[in-house]
Amino acid sequence: MSPSALLFLLAAHLAAGETTTSTTTLTATPATLTKPDHHAVTLQWSNLPDPGPLDYVAVYSPPTSGDLDYLGFLLLNSSASWATGAGSLALPRLPDLRAPYQFRLFRGPPGQNPRVDQDGDPLPDASHRTAVSGDVAHEGSGARPAQLHLAFTDEADEMRVLFVCGDGGTRSVRYGPAGRREEEEEWEEVPAVASTYERRHMCGHPANHSVGWRHPGFVFDGVMKALQPGTRYSYKVGNDSGGWSETHSFISRDAEANETIAFLFGDLGTYVPHNTYFRTPQESLSTVKWILRDLQALSDKPAIISHIGDISYAKGYALLWDHFFEQIEPIAASTPYHVCIGNHEYDWPSQPWKPSWAANVYNGKDGGGECGVPYSIKFRMPGNSSLPTGTDAPDTRNLYYSLDAGVVHFVYMSTETDFIRGSDQYNYIKADLERVNRSRTPFVVFQGHRPMYTSSNEAKDAAHREQMIQHLEPLFV
Numbered sequence: 001m002s003p004s005a006l007l008f009l010l011a012a013h014l015a016a017g018e019t020t021t022s023t024t025t026l027t028a029t030p031a032t033l034t035k036p037d038h039h040a041v042t043l044q045w046s047n048l049p050d051p052g053p054l055d056y057v058a059v060y061s062p063p064t065s066g067d068l069d070y071l072g073f074l075l076l077n078s079s080a081s082w083a084t085g086a087g088s089l090a091l092p093r094l095p096d097l098r099a100p101y102q103f104r105l106f107r108g109p110p111g112q113n114p115r116v117d118q119d120g121d122p123l124p125d126a127s128h129r130t131a132v133s134g135d136v137a138h139e140g141s142g143a144r145p146a147q148l149h150l151a152f153t154d155e156a157d158e159m160r161v162l163f164v165c166g167d168g169g170t171r172s173v174r175y176g177p178a179g180r181r182e183e184e185e186e187w188e189e190v191p192a193v194a195s196t197y198e199r200r201h202m203c204g205h206p207a208n209h210s211v212g213w214r215h216p217g218f219v220f221d222g223v224m225k226a227l228q229p230g231t232r233y234s235y236k237v238g239n240d241s242g243g244w245s246e247t248h249s250f251i252s253r254d255a256e257a258n259e260t261i262a263f264l265f266g267d268l269g270t271y272v273p274h275n276t277y278f279r280t281p282q283e284s285l286s287t288v289k290w291i292l293r294d295l296q297a298l299s300d301k302p303a304i305i306s307h308i309g310d311i312s313y314a315k316g317y318a319l320l321w322d323h324f325f326e327q328i329e330p331i332a333a334s335t336p337y338h339v340c341i342g343n344h345e346y347d348w349p350s351q352p353w354k355p356s357w358a359a360n361v362y363n364g365k366d367g368g369g370e371c372g373v374p375y376s377i378k379f380r381m382p383g384n385s386s387l388p389t390g391t392d393a394p395d396t397r398n399l400y401y402s403l404d405a406g407v408v409h410f411v412y413m414s415t416e417t418d419f420i421r422g423s424d425q426y427n428y429i430k431a432d433l434e435r436v437n438r439s440r441t442p443f444v445v446f447q448g449h450r451p452m453y454t455s456s457n458e459a460k461d462a463a464h465r466e467q468m469i470q471h472l473e474p475l476f477v
């Protein structure tokens with residue numbers, strides 16, 4: 001190419017105004033996230049001409065995502081220097097999504113017909129892209145286990161641990177009484193079994209759409225066995241080539257314990273450090289923080305956590321499940337974390353059980369197209385209860401079960417699936433309550449997501465409450 005042709009090209013670009021866009025830069029550091037960084041990314045931009053208060057950076061993972069399939073966004077004006085066309089923002093607590101992150105800078109304001117968030121505020125339309133950052137990945141991304149959480153099994157001398165990796169290759173659990181050195185090969189090792197689900201198993205939008213769907217990785221399930229009662233055990237999960245988790249510890253179950261310490265709540269959700277499709281509750285961070293403080297104060301006393309439905313409020317945005325499990329890991333990796341199903345994990349228009357009185361109760365889209373599948377794979381509760389989804393998706397699990405912890409017999413039910421007299425669930429609850437040994441567990445705590453009795457004047461669930469009272473109350477009196 002001759003020098004004059006080059007000059008001509010340069011002039012053409014200037015005329016089209018493209019040189020200005022090409023000089024705006026966006027950097028994301030560090031390129032590799034490690035635990036000591038608390039998984040925090042710093043975004044810096046410069047040379048943004050004519051900055052406006054609605055310019056924003058959108059967050060992507062994987063980097064091949066289309067512009068409209070962002071995980072969320074941040075307005076540049078939360079940086080004090082935004083009006084100069086340069087600034088920086090910190091983004092803490094980004095979970096490992098088993099794929100790198102990328103950040104893209106766009107000009108506001110939104111164009112025609114923008115999508116709206118749950119408050120009706122416009123979502124960015126991602127139409128004026130100005131700069132793209134390099135990729136940011138977690139150290140050992142996908143290979144090293146993440147999102148550890150414990151649960152009791154049906155056996156008093158066992159403890160189950162679930163965790164997530166990006167591949168389905170062999171992983172195991174190593175464990176031993178705290179204090180015994182792993183190096184001396186005194187720890188036991190058990191294999192962990194992987195399972196997952198696919199996009200086609202989601203039953204609706206946004207769970208099955210490119211905006212909400214992200215591959216969940218592989219959920220590994222390992223059971224530590226033959227534990228001495230009321231004893232602290234250390235454990236870690238992983239493999240030698242992919243890496244191991246940090247070492248965590250828990251107190252094994254003691255069937256003879258004379259007291260029970262339990263944290264009972266529902267509707268927790270998770271907090272995301274950027275705007276996304278929903279409001280995400282910052283209070284959920286304090287809930288986890290205060291439970292952690294109490295657990296630390298309990299020292300060697302065992303406890304159990306009970307989260308009765310409406311768990312991550314992912315509602316089809318897979319990213320929120322990853323945030324949720326990273327958020328609870330500090331408590332759930334050391335204390336059994338028990339759950340039952342809520343409408344926001346399950347309800348979808350063609351859910352199998354929808355009696356006529358429930359027309360206004362099982363409202364169709366509360367699960368965001370997940371139809372119970374992520375809930376069923378990401379947790380593994382005691383018992384065997386399961387129900388077909390009616391599609392080729394994996395069965396819905398973790399519906400009803402019971403366990404003893406200290407002096408309490410805990411029963412969990414599914415308020416989203418059939419509990420009417422004669423149903424499998426009803427028969428299970430009836431037989432379970434008849435078996436309770438009131439000398440061993442004088443207390444019975446019965447839990448489900450929707451209340452059977454309430455002090456609220458909320459009317460929508462009234463028909464559901466009446467059915468619960470009619471069918472289940474006789475089992476308790």
Ligand SMILES: *[C@@H]1O[C@H](CO)[C@@H](O)[C@H](O)[C@H]1NC(C)=O
Pocket residue numbers: 053054075077078
């Ligand atoms: C950024 O701009 C938006 C829209 O004008 C405004 O609502 C918001 O308060 C601004 N934020 C800050 C931190 O100035």
Ligand SMILES: *[C@@H]1O[C@H](CO)[C@@H](O)[C@H](O)[C@H]1NC(C)=O
Pocket residue numbers: 202203204205208209210
């Ligand atoms: C998502 O599921 C709905 C309901 O089954 C279906 O109509 C739609 O085509 C699916 N979307 C995608 C992207 O698969």
Ligand SMILES: *[C@@H]1O[C@H](CO)[C@@H](O)[C@H](O)[C@H]1NC(C)=O
Pocket residue numbers: 142143144167168169170171239240241242243
């Ligand atoms: C160990 O982890 C790696 C992932 O980093 C995986 O590729 C491999 O299959 C796993 N199993 C074995 C036996 O190495």
Ligand SMILES: *[C@@H]1O[C@H](CO)[C@@H](O)[C@H](O)[C@H]1NC(C)=O
Pocket residue numbers: 254256257258
């Ligand atoms: C239970 O209480 C009895 C009587 O107070 C006591 O002797 C026993 O050691 C307690 N057992 C446990 C496991 O704490």
Ligand SMILES: *[C@@H]1O[C@H](CO)[C@@H](O)[C@H](O)[C@H]1NC(C)=O
Pocket residue numbers: 154382383384
């Ligand atoms: C689960 O099912 C298996 C096989 O059907 C059975 O052996 C086991 O006792 C069941 N467990 C519970 C807790 O019902």
Ligand SMILES: *[C@@H]1O[C@H](CO)[C@@H](O)[C@H](O)[C@H]1NC(C)=O
Pocket residue numbers: 437438439440
């Ligand atoms: C009930 O529990 C008590 C106290 O642990 C025990 O002595 C008794 O054998 C149990 N009864 C049955 C029927 O298992």
